[in-house]
Amino acid sequence: MKEFANEEFKEKMRITFDYNYAMKEYLGSDNTVSSADIDDYTEECAQVIRDIKKEREEGKLPFMDLPYASEEVLEIKQLAKKVRYMCDDFVVLGIGGSALGMTALMQALKGPFHNAQNDDDRDAPRLYVADNIDPDFFKGILDNIDSYRTIFNVISKSGSTAETMSQFMIAQQFLKDNLGAGYKDSMIATTDAKSGILRDIVNQEELSSLIVPDGVGGRFSVLSAVGLFPAAVVGIDIDALLAGARFMDEMCQNEDVRKNPAALSALIYYLYYQKGRNINVMMPYSSALKDVADWYGQIWAESLGKRHDLEGDVVNAGQTPVKALGVTDQHSQLQLYVEGPDDKVITFIKVGEFDNEVRIPEAYSGISGIDYLGGTTLTRLINSELHATEITLMKNSKPNCTINVPAVNAFTLGQLLYMLEVQTSVMGKLMDINTYDQPGVEQGKLYTYGMMGREGFEDKNEEIESEKKRVDKFKV
Amino acid sequence: MKEFANEEFKEKMRITFDYNYAMKEYLGSDNTVSSADIDDYTEECAQVIRDIKKEREEGKLPFMDLPYASEEVLEIKQLAKKVRYMCDDFVVLGIGGSALGMTALMQALKGPFHNAQNDDDRDAPRLYVADNIDPDFFKGILDNIDSYRTIFNVISKSGSTAETMSQFMIAQQFLKDNLGAGYKDSMIATTDAKSGILRDIVNQEELSSLIVPDGVGGRFSVLSAVGLFPAAVVGIDIDALLAGARFMDEMCQNEDVRKNPAALSALIYYLYYQKGRNINVMMPYSSALKDVADWYGQIWAESLGKRHDLEGDVVNAGQTPVKALGVTDQHSQLQLYVEGPDDKVITFIKVGEFDNEVRIPEAYSGISGIDYLGGTTLTRLINSELHATEITLMKNSKPNCTINVPAVNAFTLGQLLYMLEVQTSVMGKLMDINTYDQPGVEQGKLYTYGMMGREGFEDKNEEIESEKKRVDKFKV
Numbered sequence: 001m002k003e004f005a006n007e008e009f010k011e012k013m014r015i016t017f018d019y020n021y022a023m024k025e026y027l028g029s030d031n032t033v034s035s036a037d038i039d040d041y042t043e044e045c046a047q048v049i050r051d052i053k054k055e056r057e058e059g060k061l062p063f064m065d066l067p068y069a070s071e072e073v074l075e076i077k078q079l080a081k082k083v084r085y086m087c088d089d090f091v092v093l094g095i096g097g098s099a100l101g102m103t104a105l106m107q108a109l110k111g112p113f114h115n116a117q118n119d120d121d122r123d124a125p126r127l128y129v130a131d132n133i134d135p136d137f138f139k140g141i142l143d144n145i146d147s148y149r150t151i152f153n154v155i156s157k158s159g160s161t162a163e164t165m166s167q168f169m170i171a172q173q174f175l176k177d178n179l180g181a182g183y184k185d186s187m188i189a190t191t192d193a194k195s196g197i198l199r200d201i202v203n204q205e206e207l208s209s210l211i212v213p214d215g216v217g218g219r220f221s222v223l224s225a226v227g228l229f230p231a232a233v234v235g236i237d238i239d240a241l242l243a244g245a246r247f248m249d250e251m252c253q254n255e256d257v258r259k260n261p262a263a264l265s266a267l268i269y270y271l272y273y274q275k276g277r278n279i280n281v282m283m284p285y286s287s288a289l290k291d292v293a294d295w296y297g298q299i300w301a302e303s304l305g306k307r308h309d310l311e312g313d314v315v316n317a318g319q320t321p322v323k324a325l326g327v328t329d330q331h332s333q334l335q336l337y338v339e340g341p342d343d344k345v346i347t348f349i350k351v352g353e354f355d356n357e358v359r360i361p362e363a364y365s366g367i368s369g370i371d372y373l374g375g376t377t378l379t380r381l382i383n384s385e386l387h388a389t390e391i392t393l394m395k396n397s398k399p400n401c402t403i404n405v406p407a408v409n410a411f412t413l414g415q416l417l418y419m420l421e422v423q424t425s426v427m428g429k430l431m432d433i434n435t436y437d438q439p440g441v442e443q444g445k446l447y448t449y450g451m452m453g454r455e456g457f458e459d460k461n462e463e464i465e466s467e468k469k470r471v472d473k474f475k476v
Numbered sequence: 477m478k479e480f481a482n483e484e485f486k487e488k489m490r491i492t493f494d495y496n497y498a499m500k501e502y503l504g505s506d507n508t509v510s511s512a513d514i515d516d517y518t519e520e521c522a523q524v525i526r527d528i529k530k531e532r533e534e535g536k537l538p539f540m541d542l543p544y545a546s547e548e549v550l551e552i553k554q555l556a557k558k559v560r561y562m563c564d565d566f567v568v569l570g571i572g573g574s575a576l577g578m579t580a581l582m583q584a585l586k587g588p589f590h591n592a593q594n595d596d597d598r599d600a601p602r603l604y605v606a607d608n609i610d611p612d613f614f615k616g617i618l619d620n621i622d623s624y625r626t627i628f629n630v631i632s633k634s635g636s637t638a639e640t641m642s643q644f645m646i647a648q649q650f651l652k653d654n655l656g657a658g659y660k661d662s663m664i665a666t667t668d669a670k671s672g673i674l675r676d677i678v679n680q681e682e683l684s685s686l687i688v689p690d691g692v693g694g695r696f697s698v699l700s701a702v703g704l705f706p707a708a709v710v711g712i713d714i715d716a717l718l719a720g721a722r723f724m725d726e727m728c729q730n731e732d733v734r735k736n737p738a739a740l741s742a743l744i745y746y747l748y749y750q751k752g753r754n755i756n757v758m759m760p761y762s763s764a765l766k767d768v769a770d771w772y773g774q775i776w777a778e779s780l781g782k783r784h785d786l787e788g789d790v791v792n793a794g795q796t797p798v799k800a801l802g803v804t805d806q807h808s809q810l811q812l813y814v815e816g817p818d819d820k821v822i823t824f825i826k827v828g829e830f831d832n833e834v835r836i837p838e839a840y841s842g843i844s845g846i847d848y849l850g851g852t853t854l855t856r857l858i859n860s861e862l863h864a865t866e867i868t869l870m871k872n873s874k875p876n877c878t879i880n881v882p883a884v885n886a887f888t889l890g891q892l893l894y895m896l897e898v899q900t901s902v903m904g905k906l907m908d909i910n911t912y913d914q915p916g917v918e919q920g921k922l923y924t925y926g927m928m929g930r931e932g933f934e935d936k937n938e939e940i941e942s943e944k945k946r947v948d949k950f951k952v
Contacts, residue, residue, distance in 0.1 A: 020950045035950070096807025113616045116591050116602075126592075132804045133861075135854040136884075137763035139832040140589045160845040163803060166836045166857060169849065173837040197845045218807070261952045278819050279755065279796055287613035298808035305812025318816030320755055322798055327639060328608045330917065331572025331694070332774035336781025338916035340794030343754050356615040360642045361649040369636040369673045372930035373645065378611040381642060381928065385609075388923030391943055395919070408612075440814035441806065443871070447864030452857065454848035467867055474496045474511070476737045 004243040004411045015248070015415045017261040018402045021394040022268050022345065029397035031342055033271040038257070041267055045257035048429040052422075053253065062213055063220035063421065067245035067414070069213075073238065076210060076225050080232030083188070089145040090125040090233050093167040094155035094226070097218020098190075099131035100295040101227035101417070107291040108413050109236045124235035125151075133163045138170070147178035147186075151233075155190040155226055157212040159198025162448065168198075190225050217436050219299045222417055237410040244414025252422040262422035265347075265401065269423075270430040272345040272399060273319050280319045281337070284349035285326035285386040288408045289416075292349070293323035296420050303424045306433040307440065317431050327385045334389065338396050346393065346400040349416075350386055353407045354379050480719040480887045491724070491891045493737040494878045497870040498744050498821065505873035507818055509747040514733070517743055521733035524905040528898075529729065538689055539696035539897065543721035543890070545689075549714065552686060552701050556708030559664070565621040566601040566709050569643040570631035570702070573694020574666075575607035576771040577703035577893070583767040584889055585712045600711035601627075609639045614646070623654035623662070627709075631666040631702055633688040635674025638924065644674075666701050693912050695775045698893055713886040720890025728898040738898035741823075741877065745899075746906040748821040748875060749795050756795045757813070760825035761802030761862040764884045765892075768825070769799035772896050779900045782909040783916065793907055803861045810865065814872050822869065822876040825892075826862055829883045830855050 003009040020026055024034035056064050083090070092102060106114070106127055115126040128141045152175070154168045175183035189209040191198040202209045210225035221227065223245055228238045254260040257267055269280055280300060282293040305318030324333050326348065337346060360381070362374030373381070386402075393400045403419075405412050428435030450460025479485040496502055500510035532540050559566070568578060582590070582603055591602040604617045628647045632640045651659035665685040667674040678685045686701035697703065699721055704714045730736040733743055745756055756776060758769040781794030800809050802824065813822060836857070838850030849857070862878075869876045879895075881888050904911025926936025 016951055018951045023950055025949075095804060099804075100808065111616055112613065113620050116620060132763050132801065133854045133858050134761075134763040135830045135832045135834040135858070137588065138854060139834055140587055144589050144592060158845075162846075162849060162857065162861075165846045166849050166854065169837050169839045169846075170834060170854075172839060197843055200843070201840070259952055264952050278817055285610075287608050287610040301809045301812035301816075305814075305816035307815035316815065316817050318812045320796075320798060320812065320816070320819070322796060325608065328571060328575075330920065332576065333777045334920065335914045335916040336777040336794045336796065338781075338919070339783035339792065340777075340781035340796070341754055341792050343796070354611045356611045358611040358615055358646060361645050363645045363648060364677070367673055367676070368931065369634075370638075370641045370645075372925065372928050373638060373642050376928060378609045378614060378642060378646075381638065381924075382609050382611070384924050384927035385638075385920070387927060387940065388920045391923055391940060392920040396916075438811045440811040440872075443814070444806065444810065444861070444864040444868040447867055448857075448860050449848065451860035451863060452848050452852060455844065464863065464867060473501075474499055475492055475494045476735055476740045 004240045010247055013406050013409070013411050015261065015406070015412060015419065016404045017265050018404060019264065019268055021390055022399040022401045026394050027397045027399060031275055032397065032399055033268065033275070037271055038267060041271070042257055044430070045263050045267055045426070046255040048426055049253070049255045049260065049263055051429060052425055060215070061425070062215040063217070063223070064249070066213070066216070066223040067242040067249060067418065069224075072211070072225065073228065073242065076229050077232055077238065079188070079208065079210065080229055083151050084124060084233050084235070087125045087151040088119065088149040089128065089151075090230065091128045091130060091141060091145065091150060091152045091171070092155060092230050093130050093152055093164050093171060095131050095161065095163045096298060097221050098155035098164065098226055099129050100291070100298050101222025102127075102230040103129050103131070104291040104295040104417070105222070105227060105231045105236055105241070105413065106234060108288045108408055109410060110234055112287065114234070125233060127230060127234050130167055133166060138167060142171075142174055147175055151186050151188060153188045153190060153230060154198065155212075156198050157192050157196065157218070159191055159196040159201065162452070165197070190229060219302055220421055222295070223414075240410035241414040244411040245418035247411075248415040248418040248422075252419065262419050263426045265419075266423045266426035266430060268401060269319065269345055270427055273431075277343055277345050278319055279322055279344040281322045281324055281344055281346040282349070283324040283326050283329065283346060285382055286349060286351045286405075286408060287325070289349050289351070289405070290323075290325050292416065293325075295417070297321040297323055299420065299424050302438050303428055303435045304431060304433065305440070309432045310434060311432070315433070317433055326389070327382055330385065330389060337398060338392060342398070344398070346398065348386060348390065348400065348402040350383065350402050350404050351408055352404065355408075480716045486723055489882050489885070489887050491737070491882070491888060491895065492880045493741050494880060495740065495744055497866055498748075498875040498877045502870050503873045503875060507751055508873065508875055509744065509751070513747055514743060517747070518733055520906070521739050521743055521902070522731040524902055525729070525731045525736065525739055527905060528901055536691070537901070538691040539693070539699070540725070542689070542692070542699040543718040543725060543894070545700075548687070548701065549704065549718065552705050553708055553714065555664070555684065555686065556705055559627050560600060560709050560711070563601050563627040564595065564625040565604065565627075566706065567604045567606060567617060567621065567626060567628045567647070568631060568706050569606050569628055569640050569647060571607050571637065571639045572774060573697050574631035574640065574702055575605050576767070576774050577698025578706040579605050579607070580767040580771040580893070581698070581703060581707045581712055581717070581889065582710060584764045584884055585886060586710055588763060590710070601709060603706060603710050606643055609642060614643060618647075618650055623651055627662050627664060629664045629666060629706060630674065631688075632674050633668050633672065633694070635667055635672040635677065638928070641673070666705060695778055696897055698771070699890075716886035717890040720887040721894035723887075724891040724894040724898075728895065738895050739902045741895075742899045742902035742906060744877060745795065745821055746903055749907075753819055753821050754795055755798055755820040757798045757800055757820050757822040758825070759800040759802050759805065759822060761858055762825060762827045762881075762884060763801070765825050765827070765881070766799075766801050768892065769801075771893070773797040773799055775897065775900050778914050779904055779911045780907060780909065781916070785908045786910060787908070791909070793909055802865070803858055806861065806865060813874060814868060818874070820874070822874065824862060824866065824876065824878045826859065826878050826880050827884055828880065831884075
């Protein structure tokens with residue numbers, strides 16, 4: 001896809017954010033956000049955008065510059081090209097931020113049936129993302145691959161992620177058992193440039209490697225080697241992806257909140273959060289974009305769910321992300337969204353043009369309950385249902401917005417992911433919390449170390465043992 | 477699996493519900509539920525259980541008797557046996573309650589790699605559940621199957637479900653193009669016994685068919701032909717599944733809430749809902765049980781998300797279900813769960829024994845950050861992480877419960893699904909709402925009819941057109 005350099009193409013593929021039905025002007029109810037509310041925040045938003053720009057210039061937000069790392073991208077593409085022909089199966093060992101981004105890219109741009117295709121029909125290796133340590137799941141992957149035609153990509157910045165490093169050790173043994181010393185050619189690490197356990201192993205065992213850039217947290221790493229390398233291996237056009245991100249970057253630098261999709265959407269969610277709406281639903285009407293909602297779930301939850309604000313006061317902040325899929329979840333969640341509590345703001349993702357337009361035959365023209373379907377298309381049906389859902393919610397005073405994606409391709413995906421990253425940064429600023437840390441997960445790690453018998457964590461194990469003594473009172 | 481008749485096996489495989497860390501006795505905080513709170517509801521719960529029993533005896537809750545429908549089950553098994561050898565691909569056309577149950581069964585009991593396996597390794601047909609009308613998704617399924625070796629199972633009680641009937645018409649044309657009149661042998665309908673559009677089509681075209689029992693709503697239909705037939709086709713032991721459901725049924729009839737896992741768990745969620753916790757997280761630590769959380773999401777949201785209570789007062793009730801997966805989402809959602817608002821009650825599902833126990837090799841005994849992993853197993857790691865997460869949340873006064881599933885098999889799955897169905901019924905009674913209807917989704921259907929040009933719904937289309945005239949003011 002080279003069209004992404006063409007201005008007309010870019011304009012046609014521009015993502016827009018429609019917030020009509022999130023506004024009091026349509027919703028009517030008192031507990032909603034008005035255009036005047038947005039005006040009241042215009043200056044604060046401009047300041048937030050300037051602050052982010054300044055932090056970026058100071059090198060504090062390197063994730064924002066990932067779309068411009070042309071040297072690294074060249075290296076990624078070269079290695080991917082080589083690897084692509086070396087394997088039938090490409091297995092990512094990674095979890096959280098080292099898995100969700102590429103899963104979203106894969107589902108969006110290669111579809112759900114890529115792995116199930118016959119070898120002849122498939123244009124790139126199968127991709128398995130081993131994002132859980134469930135033994136049956138991981139064993140299932142190993143049982144499905146041929147050690148001679150598989151490349152493992154182990155991803156961990158520090159090399160101390162218990163789940164990923166366990167998988168790495170198991171995969172290494174699996175390869176050694178079959179390939180002997182040649183196993184090294186089947187293992188590529190994506191890790192810190194200089195330090196950490198995995199970097200040491202790479203140096204010691206002379207493995208191929210790529211770099212997780214400094215200062216880029218896992219959940220903001222999809223446009224680094226973490227997400228780009230697996231994407232390139234399965235044949236995703238990462239140049240187009242990054243061009244889309246750069247295109248969005250321009251829009252997201254606009255200090256006028258009304259012209260900045262990331263800032264405007266963040267402000268809407270923030271104002272509703274202030275009004276007590278603690279749930280943020282993302283509901284793409286597109287199977288391809290299903291896992292974008294899952295990726296977004298991490299960036300939104302982990303970035304904004306914080307005990308303290310920047311002044312150190314206890315705020316227990318956070319808006320819970322919920323992923324849904326249209327039209328499927330109309331038959332599961334819509335009843336609750338329409339009639340339930342006023343605790344949500346809902347964002348749909350609408351795809352303008354699908355790759356296929358499947359016609360519904362005029363098979364039962366005599367039967368009044370279904371004859372209206374004949375002669376139409378699935379595209380018309382899915383987008384009619386989306387529109388019907390938007391209006392129904394609006395008429396019930398339930399705020400909802402829609403991200404319009406003209407078509408699902410690498411260029412629009414790049415825009416979408418980048419917009420949601422910047423949106424999260426803006427939201428963090430508005431909420432006055434640290435968007436980029438995750439202190440709440442440390443305690444659980446220490447307990448795990450204790451239970452796993454790691455040296456130096458005996459006291460944690462004792463703490464758990466003493467808990468065990470008082471449990472089992474409440475059980476049925 | 478014939479062991480399910482053996483008392484020792486049943487006891488060993490009994491599902492339990494652990495609510496220690498949901499109790500004030502552990503959590504300490506004021507905003508939590510104490511053992512005394514449960515005692516206060518003992519009589520009300522006993523009454524609810526009696527009321528449900530009475531309604532069941534009056535034939536008002538036929539979903540509760542599905543595990544005893546031996547004649548229907550025999551018919552399902554016979555047809556499944558025949559079909560199984562007739563096809564390599566089995567495609568379900570269904571949505572919502574006609575899709576989520578069997579997807580959960582499939583993921584749990586056949587694993588995520590069933591479809592991706594080579595024909596030689598696979599012991600049953602591939603199963604595709606076409607639960608969305610996304611044209612690229614549905615076309616992807618059709619592109620992946622061989623019309624000569626595929627059976628379609630179209631599921632709709634009324635036969636007027638727009639999504640399913642569109643797919644039916646497309647699939648029928650697809651078959652006719654390839655097989656001519658012989659297409660009829662490749663199509664099986666699961667629908668109302670006597671009336672409705674799909675039953676008329678079955679009669680007219682002499683298709684094979686199974687029955688959606690009267691009075692069983694879609695979301696409560698997994699243990700009818702809707703879920704059982706596809707399950708049987710892919711080789712799931714539906715006798716064991718139903719035996720598990722019957723085993724749970726006994727427990728769920730106990731009028732003592734402390735001894736009734738469905739009632740006790742419902743009461744816990746209810747008491748937390750009363751305290752303002754509007755989010756119900758289900759987080760299995762098992763890839764196999766991932767889609768059980770998705771199935772549960774429908775039954776919980778659609779049953780309990782209601783505008784009116786039984787007295788007709790506006791209550792806008794509902795607790796939003798959130799699905800998460802352990803350990804994966806520790807790296808995505810746990811930060812929010814630990815540090816965020818007190819708006820959740822979390823239920824883990826713990827698997828005692830996995831099918832495989834994958835050993836982690838002692839590969840890096842010199843490196844202190846990862847050496848503790850060597851010599852342990854993935855089962856130990858996943859269950860240590862679960863335990864660490866439970867304790868961390870408890871220490872942060874975040875209520876959490878755990879459903880203990882001794883092992884994932886058809887017998888335990890039957891217990892689990894049945895327990896969650898009855899739990900939902902009890903919760904509906906406690907909330908004083910109608911658990912079994914879904915009036916909120918009607919309005920959207922009418923708008924869709926209007927937009928799709930269905931006769932008699934022109935006014936709905938006009939209503940939408942007039943909406944269109946005032947939109948597009950708020951867009952970026």
